[in-house]
Amino acid sequence: MKDSLGTLEVYSTDQGYEIRVPRGQDESLSQMAMRGILGGISGGDAVFKEDEKRQVYRFGDVVVKVNLLPRLKDKLRAKNLAPEEAKGHLMFEEAGIGCTKLIAYFERRVLGLTLRNGIVEEYLSGYRELRACDSELAVPVLLEMHRLGLYHPDFKHENLMTHEESGDTRIIDLEYCRRVPPGDMGALLMQAQRYIEYNVVGGEKTVTPQALQDVHAARFANKLFDALQSQSWSRADFMTALETLLSRHRTTRERLGIVLPDGLLKEQ
Incomplete structure (x- = not known):
């Protein structure tokens, strides 16, 4: 699974985000994920977690999980959490284990440094x-x-x-x-x-x-x-x-x- 994120389709935004989505995914889900990422927590329908390191909120039918990476050591070490979680989703989905579906992986980088990253997954209603x-x-x-x-x-x-x-x-x-x-x-x-x-x-x-x-x-x-x-x-x-x-x-x-x-x- 080392290169599994490389199988995702890549979109770049004017805000400096690189957003990866599964190939062949319903376009409406991909667009919802992008709006949820770019709109931020203030545009969410419900907030599940918010502190100096992480934000988790619902946007429509998806959940956005953002690693804020406020400190330099977070940018160097904790930056691996989101890509590892995305790889975990792909691993479990490929194996057929019931899990939340990965909708997107995203990161924002400046001069090679990851400022924030995260994943978007399906919202489990009920x-x-x-x-x-x-x-x-x-x-x-x-x-x-x-x-x-x-x-x-x-x-x-x-x-x-x-x-x-x-x-x-x-x-x-x-x-x-x-x-x-x-x-x-x-x-x-x-x-x-x-x-x-x-x-x-x-x-x-x-x-x-x-x-x-x-x-x-x-x-x-x-x-x-x-x-x-x-x-x-x-x-x-x-x-x-x-x-x-x-x-x-x-x-x-x-x-x-x-x-x-x-x-x-x-x-x-």
Whole structure:
């Protein structure tokens, strides 16, 4: 997916923006995205987030997510967030995983420096975040990602949206998603741990291996194991691996340093 943004059609504006849209996309969507970008947050229909670093707002049938990059270090480092999220959308769409559709990627540059960038995605009307009692809806999404070899570093209820009537479930916030070997148990367990830690326990400050005693966490873990239909893992080993990951909060870098020798999860 390194050059996936190069497959998008490029438009340049008088305001200094370069806007990329999927080839063959409905022209009305592309035009709506451009109006949403150029009109700014003041022209939006609803504001979801606004601070010194980021703006997220709805414009018609799309959501515009802008990285403002106010500091030099943001321009040099955080500038990668939007292109990585756009690549994540293209990756998941290509794999057939339900996610918000990418409408546009955009950036504004001056003298080679990125002043701001962002993405435009479809607005999910009628959808809401998953709740603790909705854990069974997360299982098929995670298993399909496991089968196809896709890893979401922030797999949690806030990033899973379900439709109130149809039950259709979509995954969002796809920055830094990546490919892993299909069937990689380490990736599956790390995403399951993330989901339990943030959906049931409530975040990194209270993480504990006893989290699996929570009724919703236990239900999620058992449904995941049952649906996995593993020939090489016992239920006891699967739960032990999750408890090991839940023993304390780990940064993404630390969690990537965990390996699975001899079928059991241990730390390097």
